[in-house]
Every structure is written in structure tokens, then in C-alpha cells.
Amino acid sequence: MSLEVAIEKQVQDFRLSVQFKADGPPLGLLGSSGSGKTMTLRAIAGLETPDRGRIVLHGRVLFDSDEGINVPARARRIGLLFQNFALFPHLSVAENIAFGLRRLPPEERNRRVAAQLSAAHLEGMENRYPATLSGGEQQRVALARALSIEPAALLLDEPFSALDTHLRSALERHLRETLAHYGGSTLFVSHNLEEAYRVCGELVVLAQGSTVAQGPKEEIFRHPPTLEVARLTGCKNYSRARRAADGSIEALDWGCKLRVAQPFAQPPAHIAVRAHHVRVRPAGESKPERRENIFSCRLVAMTETPFRVTLDLRVIGNIGGNIGGPAETAPESAGFQIQAEVFKQEWEAFRDMPQPWLVELAPERVFLLPD
Amino acid sequence: MNWQAIALSLKLAFSVAAILLVAGMPIAYWVTFSRWRWKFLVEAVVALPLVLPPTVLGYYILVGLGPRNLPGRLWQSLFGHTLPFTFGGLLAASVLYSLPFAVQPFSAGFESVDRRLIEAAWTLGASRLATFFRVILPLSGAGAVTGVVLSFAHTIGEFGVVLMVGGNIPGVTRTISIDIYDQAQAGNYATANHTALLLLLFSFLVLSVIYGANRRALSLWRKL
Numbered sequence: 001m002s003l004e005v006a007i008e009k010q011v012q013d014f015r016l017s018v019q020f021k022a023d024g025p026p027l028g029l030l031g032s033s034g035s036g037k038t039m040t041l042r043a044i045a046g047l048e049t050p051d052r053g054r055i056v057l058h059g060r061v062l063f064d065s066d067e068g069i070n071v072p073a074r075a076r077r078i079g080l081l082f083q084n085f086a087l088f089p090h091l092s093v094a095e096n097i098a099f100g101l102r103r104l105p106p107e108e109r110n111r112r113v114a115a116q117l118s119a120a121h122l123e124g125m126e127n128r129y130p131a132t133l134s135g136g137e138q139q140r141v142a143l144a145r146a147l148s149i150e151p152a153a154l155l156l157d158e159p160f161s162a163l164d165t166h167l168r169s170a171l172e173r174h175l176r177e178t179l180a181h182y183g184g185s186t187l188f189v190s191h192n193l194e195e196a197y198r199v200c201g202e203l204v205v206l207a208q209g210s211t212v213a214q215g216p217k218e219e220i221f222r223h224p225p226t227l228e229v230a231r232l233t234g235c236k237n238y239s240r241a242r243r244a245a246d247g248s249i250e251a252l253d254w255g256c257k258l259r260v261a262q263p264f265a266q267p268p269a270h271i272a273v274r275a276h277h278v279r280v281r282p283a284g285e286s287k288p289e290r291r292e293n294i295f296s297c298r299l300v301a302m303t304e305t306p307f308r309v310t311l312d313l314r315v316i317g318n319i320g321g322n323i324g325g326p327a328e329t330a331p332e333s334a335g336f337q338i339q340a341e342v343f344k345q346e347w348e349a350f351r352d353m354p355q356p357w358l359v360e361l362a363p364e365r366v367f368l369l370p371d
Numbered sequence: 372m373n374w375q376a377i378a379l380s381l382k383l384a385f386s387v388a389a390i391l392l393v394a395g396m397p398i399a400y401w402v403t404f405s406r407w408r409w410k411f412l413v414e415a416v417v418a419l420p421l422v423l424p425p426t427v428l429g430y431y432i433l434v435g436l437g438p439r440n441l442p443g444r445l446w447q448s449l450f451g452h453t454l455p456f457t458f459g460g461l462l463a464a465s466v467l468y469s470l471p472f473a474v475q476p477f478s479a480g481f482e483s484v485d486r487r488l489i490e491a492a493w494t495l496g497a498s499r500l501a502t503f504f505r506v507i508l509p510l511s512g513a514g515a516v517t518g519v520v521l522s523f524a525h526t527i528g529e530f531g532v533v534l535m536v537g538g539n540i541p542g543v544t545r546t547i548s549i550d551i552y553d554q555a556q557a558g559n560y561a562t563a564n565h566t567a568l569l570l571l572l573f574s575f576l577v578l579s580v581i582y583g584a585n586r587r588a589l590s591l592w593r594k595l
Contacts, residue, residue: 086485
């Protein structure tokens with residue numbers, strides 16, 4: 001079970017050039033809007049014709065510009081879940097699900113529709129019309145309809161973007177369960193990192209129409225291959241960097257030296273750390289066992305979400321050995337700003353403590369990015 | 372009232388509406404979905420009857436269908452008689468004259484169908500023809516109704532083309548609008564008035580049906 005895609009397409013100023021391979025777990029297509037995710041999906045479904053390239057699904061060539069093969073969308077057997085679900089408004093739920101089953105004998109058709117209705121928890125709604133359904137129910141009908149034709153691949157185009165937040169987690173669970181039982185290749189397009197991370201096993205990152213990374217999701221998040229990927233996977237803190245004489249890394253935009261646990265072969269171009277890996281604590285605390293990568297800082301701004309707090313911190317000095325002593329060793333203007341994300345509980349423990357606080361960019365959490 | 376003329380007009384209008392329902396749909400489909408770069412030329416030709424004086428259109432149809440030109444000769448060799456001044460000739464002229472009144476509403480109806488629904492049908496294995504009958508046509512019902520009703524009504528009301536191509540032969544080509552003209556010319560204002568009033572009411576009814584149908588169709592799918 002595999003889907004191989006290597007296509008190019010020029011649309012005015014936009015150039016799409018993507019290549020990836022999906023086999024096994026759901027593959028997430030991650031990228032900001034306008035990165036070419038939807039166009040890639042449409043090309044695989046046969047709704048868009050690439051200028052060049054090849055699309056092979058389970059050994060069956062769907063598109064090959066060299067051999068002049070272009071299987072029409074209706075013959076590709078690919079289930080596509082549209083962003084707005086695209087349910088037929090003049091057909092009932094059951095008729096929507098049965099739409100692609102015209103050629104089956106009636107008993108078989110009814111059996112499949114019933115199976116889809118029950119899998120999607122839509123029993124009793126078969127005669128309702130899409131306009132009378134909630135957004136979540138519409139999504140389940142659309143998913144059932146796409147699966148009814150037993151597609152060789154299932155393409156999901158931002159399936160949650162049209163839904164209210166409170167509906168998402170239940171539907172996401174339903175989707176994950178459905179995908180776990182589905183035998184074909186799944187491609188999940190999203191611009192939401194956390195959603196893509198939860199649903200998918202592997203990720204392909206797109207930027208400006210090109211594939212910039214592909215790999216297991218943990219790998220992509222832990223070691224983004226480029227700054228672009230780091231940014232797209234939600235990394236908030238980065239600086240240009242070069243190797244210092246003493247083996248540490250000099251963060252040029254931050255104006256400081258940092259120790260990094262990760263071994264590096266080629267000279268690094270950037271150094272980065274994720275906001276939730278930045279540790280913040282009051283200065284008066286007992287001596288930590290390490291002194292590396294610890295700075296004093298002041299709070300600049302704070303944003304609250306229900307369970308977490310995002311802190312904008314101005315790093316004002318490298319405190320080195322004198323923990324607990326006067327923190328100011330660098331002029332205020334020389335400092336740099338860094339974003340930290342901490343749980344509410346932690347935040348409440350040090351919010352009223354006197355500033356400056358300490359901020360730690362632990363060597364094993366800081367990562368380097370080649371050019 | 373001249374019931375013969377009324378019956379003839381109804382027969383003509385029903386025939387035109389039926390022909391345009393069948394012939395106008397493929398043209399409208401092509402006009403809506405074709406990506407051919409010279410498509411606008413075809414659109415302009417289809418729309419010509421909207422702006423041409425009926426006498427100009429009638430004149431060319433008359434000449435074109437006449438025995439001196441290819442379409443006329445072809446017809447004559449096939450059926451043994453010429454088209455002008457017959458019901459068949461009147462029908463052919465009326466179909467051409469009402470073409471934009473069918474094609475444009477059909478096309479507007481097709482245009483209003485969400486492109487993604489059409490694509491969804493394709494990915495579910497439906498051919499273009501199946502997609503047309505199962506998705507596009509049901510969802511552009513108001514456009515189809517409008518096109519049929521408008522071409523029907525427009526045929527009832529046509530005058531110039533009928534006079535040019537059909538002449539004024541009672542029972543064969545004398546339609547209701549020509550009858551009104553004849554009555555008025557002959558000074559029979561009471562008869563002319565009755566027939567005219569009938570046409571006025573009919574036209575009002577037709578337009579009410581169209582606007583009603585469009586409103587209902589819009590509110591039906593608006594929720595999605």
C-alpha cells in the first residue's frame with residue numbers, strides 16, 4: 001500500500017514542485033496557506049493536471065507525463081474529503097453515501113450504506129438532508145461517502161477547519177479510529193501542527209510549493225532540517241549562529257554563547273529553541289547543578305490561554321557563575337527577546353517573585369539548523 | 372377571439388420550448404464549462420437575437436432557408452418542400468430567435484452549481500453525463516425552469532421574425548401577435564383588446580412563475 005507523488009505545476013507566479021511517498025501510517029501534509037497543499041491533493045485526485053511528473057498508487061500509474069497517462073478523476077478510486085465537505089444538498093444522507101455505488105446491485109449497495117451509517121454513528125439520519133445537519137454530522141457524512149467507494153487512497157483537505165472548536169476533538173477521535181481500520185493510503189492536509197501531529201505518523205512539510213521535509217513526525221519536530229521547517233512546526237525562538245572557538249555556539253542575533261548537546265557536522269546557520277522548552281524560574285531558588293545557558297530576564301508581555309501562559313522575556317544578562325547575586329551584567333539594550341511557554345501551575349508559582357528571573361535554554365533542548 | 376391563432380401560437384411555443392430544452396442544454400453546458408479561448412465568439416452568436424432587429428434575423432433566416440441556399444436546398448432535397456411560409460420554417464426561425472432566452476438561463480443555472488460538488492461527483496466515479504443529470508441539473512432547476520418558460524413566452528410574443536419567415540397564413544403561420552396586428556389594422560379594437568389583454572396577463576403570469584421559482588430555489592439551498 002503506497003502512494004508515490006512527484007509532480008510539478010506552474011500556475012502564473014506560483015510553482016508547485018512536490019515529491020513524497022506515503023506508505024503505512026497517515027501522512028500529514030503540513031504547510032501555511034498558499035504553500036500548495038490543496039493543489040497537491042487535487043492533482044492526486046485528478047482534479048488538477050500537473051505539467052510534469054508521476055503519480056503512482058499501489059503500483060497503478062495514475063499520472064505520468066512522459067508516458068502520456070492521465071487517469072480521469074472518476075476512474076482513480078480516490079476518496080476526497082473536501083474542506084467544506086461538498087455534500088449534495090438535494091440528496092439525503094443515505095443518497096449522498098450511496099452516490100458512488102450506482103453500479104452495485106441494490107442489496108450490496110444498501111448493505112454498504114448501512115455499514116457506513118453505523119460506522120459514522122449516523123443511524124436514524126439516513127433520510128435527513130445536509131442542510132439540516134450540524135457541521136460535525138456533515139463531516140461524518142462526507143467521510144462516510146468518501147469511504148463508501150472503498151477508495152485506494154483517502155485524501156483529507158483540512159477536514160476540521162470548517163468546524164467549531166468544541167466539535168473537533170470528538171470528530172478527530174472518530175477520524176483516527178476510522179483511519180486505523182482503513183487499509184489504504186491516507187493523506188491529511190492541515191496547517192494546524194498539533195492536529196497533524198495527533199492524526200499522522202509521518203509528515204511532509206511544504207513551503208512555497210516545494211517539499212522542504214519529510215519524515216516521522218517526532219523526527220521532524222525534534223530535528224527540523226531547516227529554519228523554514230522549524231518555523232512551520234511552531235518554533236518561536238531562533239537566531240543566526242556560528243561555531244565559536246571554544247566549541248560552543250555563538251548566537252549572533254542574541255549576542256551570546258550557548259552550549260549545545262547535539263553533535264553537528266556541518267557549520268550551523270541557525271540556532272533555535274521551542275517556546276515550551278524554555279525554562280523560567282525565580283532567581284532566589286537553590287543552586288541548579290548546571291550553570292550553562294542560564295540567563296537573567298525580565299517579563300515584557302504575557303498572553304494567557306486556558307492551561308498555558310506565553311511569556312515574552314527580555315534576556316538581560318548572562319549570569320554565569322554568580323547565581324543569586326546581582327543579575328545585571330549587560331546593558332538592557334544588549335539583551336534579546338525570547339518566548340517561553342509554561343503551564344499555569346508553574347506560572348502561578350513564580351509570577352509574584354521579584355524580577356529579574358532566570359531563563360534556561362537547556363543544551364539538550366537547543367537545536368542547530370544548517371543553511 | 373381568434374382561437375385558431377391562439378392554438379397555433381401555443382403549438383409553436385410548446386414545440387420551441389421542447390426543442391430548446393433538449394438542444395439548449397448541451398449548448399449551455401458547453402458555454403458554461405468550456406475553456407476554449409474563442410468561446411466568447413460562440414456566446415456572442417448565441418446572444419445575437421437579443422440585440423438584432425427581428426426583421427434582420429428574419430430576413431437572413433428567410434434567405435438562408437430559401438431554395439437558393441445550402442440549408443434550404445438540403446431541406447428541400449430531404450423533404451421535398453421549402454421551409455419558408457410553413458410551420459416548419461416558422462419553428463426553425465423561432466428556435467433560433469429564442470435561443471438566448473433558453474441558453475442564458477440554463478448557463479446561469481449551471482454556473483451557480485458549486486464547482487466542488489461537481490468535482491465530488493467525479494471523485495465518486497460519476498461520468499460527466501451522470502454528473503450532469505445527478506448533480507448539475509437538479510441543482511440548477513430554477514435556471515432550467517426559467518429558460519423553458521422564457522423561451523415559451525418569448526415565442527408567444529414574437530412578431531417580426533414570424534412575419535418575415537412565416538408570412539400571415541391563417542392556421543399555418545398566423546400567430547396570436549400577428550392576429551392582434553391584423554385586428555388593429557382592420558379597426559376591430561374590441562377583439563384586438565381582448566387578445567392583447569390575454570397576452571398581457573399571460574406574460575405577467577409567466578414572469579411571476581420565474582421569479583417565484585428562482586426565489587424558492589435560492590432559499591432551498593441557502594443553508595449550506
